Amino acid sequence: MGRAHDIRIAPSLLSADFGNLAEAVGEVATATSWLHVDVMDAHFVPNLTIGPPVVASLRRHSGAFFDCHLMMTDPGRYLEAFRDAGASSVTVHAEVGGTGELLAAARRLGLGAGLALNPDTPFSAAAPFLAELDLLLLMTVFPGFGGQEFMASVLPKIAEARAAIDAAGLEVALEVDGGISPTTIGEVARAGARVFVAGSAVFGHERPWQAVEELRAAAGAAIRRPSPA
Numbered sequence: 001m002g003r004a005h006d007i008r009i010a011p012s013l014l015s016a017d018f019g020n021l022a023e024a025v026g027e028v029a030t031a032t033s034w035l036h037v038d039v040m041d042a043h044f045v046p047n048l049t050i051g052p053p054v055v056a057s058l059r060r061h062s063g064a065f066f067d068c069h070l071m072m073t074d075p076g077r078y079l080e081a082f083r084d085a086g087a088s089s090v091t092v093h094a095e096v097g098g099t100g101e102l103l104a105a106a107r108r109l110g111l112g113a114g115l116a117l118n119p120d121t122p123f124s125a126a127a128p129f130l131a132e133l134d135l136l137l138l139m140t141v142f143p144g145f146g147g148q149e150f151m152a153s154v155l156p157k158i159a160e161a162r163a164a165i166d167a168a169g170l171e172v173a174l175e176v177d178g179g180i181s182p183t184t185i186g187e188v189a190r191a192g193a194r195v196f197v198a199g200s201a202v203f204g205h206e207r208p209w210q211a212v213e214e215l216r217a218a219a220g221a222a223i224r225r226p227s228p229a
Contacts, residue, residue, distance in 0.1 A: 001065065001089065001112055001134055001173060007219050008195045009212045010034040010067050010175070013058075014049065015199030021054070022061040024203060031212035035064045036177070036197045037087070038143075041072040044096065045144035052078065052085035059086030067091070067135075067197075069116065069177070071143050076102055083109045091116050091137050094125040103132045114175075118142060119151050123160045133172045135195070136161055140188070141178030150179025155191045162192025185215055186222035194219075 009032050016024035025035060037055060042048035055066060068087040072078065075092045079102075082090055089112025092102045099115060106113040114135035115126050119142060126136055138158055141148035158176060165172045176188050177197035185196055198215055205211035 005194055007189070007216055007223075008032065008034050008173075009202070009215050009219075010036040010195055010197045011202040011208065011212060012036040012038055012177070012197050012199035014038040015203040017203070018050075021058060024208070025058060025062045025064070027208040028202065028212055029062065029064065029209075031209040032216075033064055034067055034195070035062065036199075037066055037068045039068060039070050039072060039082075040144065041074075044073040044093065045071045047144045052081040055082060055087055056085035065089070067114075067175075067195075069114075069137065069143075069197075071116075072096070076105060079105055079109055079111065083111050088112055089114055089135060091135060093118070094121055099129055100132070103129060107132075116143075116177075117157075119154050119178075123157050123164070126161070127164060130164060130168060130170055130172060133170075135173045135175055136165070137175045137177055137197075138193070139178050140176055140180075143178075148179055150181070150184045152187070155187060158188065158191035158193055180215070182214060182218050185219050186225075189219040189222040190225075 011028045040047045040049040065088045069091045091114030093116045103113045112134040116137040140151045140154045174193050175195035176193040180196045180198040181201040202208050202211045
């Protein structure tokens with residue numbers, strides 16, 4: 001997964017051309033080693049996307065880190081299937097409950113263990129599990145559809161999570177998903193995120209690999225820039 005403070009751009013396949021997913025993966029392969037795979041069950045969120053068979057097909061075309069975001073009511077039933085398909089990490093939602101058991105099951109299967117919080121779910125829902133996490137995903141849109149507008153109201157929660165992770169000395173990757181673009185990534189980076197999921201900002205660009213590089217550069221510049229007095 002890499003070091004927790006490394007800046008990583010994870011292109012979201014939700015915004016790629018589903019008729020040419022392997023080609024889309026190839027378009028960003030030189031720019032990033034992460035891919036964000038949005039799995040939706042049409043129950044936990046109002047959309048239906050892809051499952052283990054598609055992940056397995058993509059794995060034949062890519063050695064990337066598959067960051068699988070399980071927006072599902074019952075993700076525990078499918079953890080093994082995603083592991084067998086080639087997932088590198090699975091992120092479950094705190095809102096579905098059974099968080100401790102799900103994280104433990106992911107680890108038993110050799111998967112990276114991630115936890116996601118919706119915009120209106122407080123950081124306190126994740127705090128008891130920080131030591132069990134490889135990744136904490138904070139949503140800056142309500143999950144279900146790509147191309148939504150970034151919710152700046154989540155920035156204090158990002159900062160709260162960054163402070164808690166650092167205070168505990170944990171190597172937890174802090175990831176943000178929703179409305180990430182060249183105009184929003186700076187403030188998200190300054191709040192403390194280091195992994196940025198970007199869909200339309202990457203795959204809506206005529207050169208997706210260039211979009212990844214530009215986003216990474218913008219995040220790095222924001223982190224290095226002194227905070228306003």
